[in-house]
Amino acid sequence: MSYQSILDGIAAEAPKYFGKGKVASYIPALAQVNPDQFGIALLTADGELYKAGDADARFSIQSISKVLSLTLALQRHGDRLWQRVGIEPSGTAFNSLVQLEYENGKPRNPFINAGALVVVDALMSRISAPTHSMLETVRRLADERSILIDETVSESEYRHRERNAAAAWLMKSFGNFFNDVDSVLRAYFSYCAISMNCAELVKAFSFLMNHGTCLQSNTEVLTPKQTQQVNALLLTSGLYDAAGDFAFRVGMPGKSGVGGGIVGVIPGKFTVCVWSPELNEFGNSVAGVFALERLTEALDVSIFSGLA
Ligand code: GLU
Numbered sequence: 152m153s154y155q156s157i158l159d160g161i162a163a164e165a166p167k168y169f170g171k172g173k174v175a176s177y178i179p180a181l182a183q184v185n186p187d188q189f190g191i192a193l194l195t196a197d198g199e200l201y202k203a204g205d206a207d208a209r210f211s212i213q214s215i216s217k218v219l220s221l222t223l224a225l226q227r228h229g230d231r232l233w234q235r236v237g238i239e240p241s242g243t244a245f246n247s248l249v250q251l252e253y254e255n256g257k258p259r260n261p262f263i264n265a266g267a268l269v270v271v272d273a274l275m276s277r278i279s280a281p282t283h284s285m286l287e288t289v290r291r292l293a294d295e296r297s298i299l300i301d302e303t304v305s306e307s308e309y310r311h312r313e314r315n316a317a318a319a320w321l322m323k324s325f326g327n328f329f330n331d332v333d334s335v336l337r338a339y340f341s342y343c344a345i346s347m348n349c350a351e352l353v354k355a356f357s358f359l360m361n362h363g364t365c366l367q368s369n370t371e372v373l374t375p376k377q378t379q380q381v382n383a384l385l386l387t388s389g390l391y392d393a394a395g396d397f398a399f400r401v402g403m404p405g406k407s408g409v410g411g412g413i414v415g416v417i418p419g420k421f422t423v424c425v426w427s428p429e430l431n432e433f434g435n436s437v438a439g440v441f442a443l444e445r446l447t448e449a450l451d452v453s454i455f456s457g458l459a
Contacts, residue, residue, distance in 0.1 A: 161442045161449075162204035165189035168438035172438075173430055175434070180307035190204045190349045191203050191206060194353035194421060209346040210410045216345055217262050218381065220285070221262075222381070223278075223288060227277040228277070241258075241392075248318055262406065282337075295354070298351060300341050319335060349424040353423060386403075396433075397435070407435045
């Protein structure tokens, strides 16, 4: 079966999952999104792009941006970054403060909120216009100039910043946060509020399937070693508290966001992005997880099969 017919089949089946989850509402601007949408895009290592459903509809990338901020921080700090943020799954909610207190302000991994905030703090110590730099990076990686930040979403997040602000201040109290808390929060929220569609996301993340080199621009984004390490972290911590379930059912590194997007990668083969706004109890897209499970089944690939 061709990639296109598999994606068409998945998009046709996805509406079965509408109504089975809840759109994120803790960020009021996200609650406005029409829930009955589903998109999927897949980019192969030889540059072929396949799309089905609402693959061209933009959505809030939310936590998927944490992979991009980690990438920019690794480019600037290398392995030193790991002194400030860990590499273990957290086993707690993405916005939990409990672990941070008893682990002395060092977040478990870069994909929980506290970890992402430390990463953005590290980035801000090296770049003067963090929002502009991120937007330019994403536009270059996706080869799409029209990508924008949704200011309504980022403002809505800022107005409801209590938990993220608490995490940042707690880390400051432990000496693991150096910049002005409010400026870091502003940058972090603007990254989460980037609007992109599935087709743009598979391009932006092509470096993860290609030893660190972006397929669009043919430039090295991360070294091959760093790319393996980021993929490892995506497998163990990319799907909130359901990374084990995702590895078991889908079998690929991935990152989800509360906007309903999930980006996945089979190194050497493809990047894939699915989007559907309704989330399960772990904060992962219901139809999105179903779609990726179907995809790996239909293609008979998994990073664990040896066939990828
Ligand atoms: N901006 C969201 C927050 O800080 C990101 C959440 C997510 O997608 O996991 O709560």
